[in-house]
Amino acid sequence: MGDDSDERMTVEVVEVSPQIHVPHEGGSTVQGEVFRQLLQQAIRVADQANAQSVRMAADFAEMYRREAAIRGEYEAKLKELRLMEKQTTRYAEDLAQMLRTERDRREELERALQQERLANEELRRTGLQGISHLLLAATLKDQTTGAHLLRVRRYVEAIAKRLGLPEELVEEFGYSSVMHDVGKIHTPDHILQSEHHLSTEEFDVIKQHCIDGELMLGDAKFFETARAVAREHHERWDGQGYPDGKSGTEISLAARIVSVADVFDALTSKRPYKDAWTADEGMASITQGSGAQFDPDVVAAFQDLEREGIIERIRQEVGSAKLY
């Protein structure tokens, strides 16, 4: 549409009364002149009105075009927004799907881990049952008893705990300790059960049980500590033991602990060739061997346990217990 001044001007022109100049000479000439002037004025007004309507039409067309452009732009924006909304929805769905997949995968992994744990536990039980059978064979041959092995295990666990070892190691040292003499299965009965002093040759055969024990326990990780214990439980802190003459911390800690527990229990148990010593006598012998046969730290821990009455309690508890 045109601006305000154009509009005002048009209105003025349309509303103005015709200023007709009337000549003094009368007759038809005068009337003709008036008519001509009126006609010319009417034509001017019509031209102006026509021009105005053309302008208005142009303005209207312009306005319509702008409005159409705005509507088009609006629709394009709307379309864009809808597309964005769709994309956002799809993105959210994808994300939700990813999370679901991730959760499923995690659950599957947890199930697999649980199965693995169960399988490991089963394997461990199988291993321990295998040990029991091995030990049964060994003890029958050696004429030691299940109670001896159980007491050794309890002493070993008590010492390991007293030395501040973590729970898993305490347990591992415990079950490993019961296999220390497993190699005796290979030792001939007449040597094993001899009630008299052994000859050097016979003693060499006895020494072999450490090496045989280590070999019998194979190469599984589960028996790593048990192998070290079987091999080293007759080694001495001062290097005078067998079969390798290792000394000090060359000997595994598990074997150093088993050594104290095994000797103490052998001394305080009745054997075919000797009576049982009292706990005090056994303790005195262990104390005497500190720093020579035994690791002083292990002996100190054992003395603590003895003072606290734990050794006596284990002796009483295991008296009536069964190993198998």
Ligand SMILES: [Fe+2]
């Ligand atoms: Fe032994």
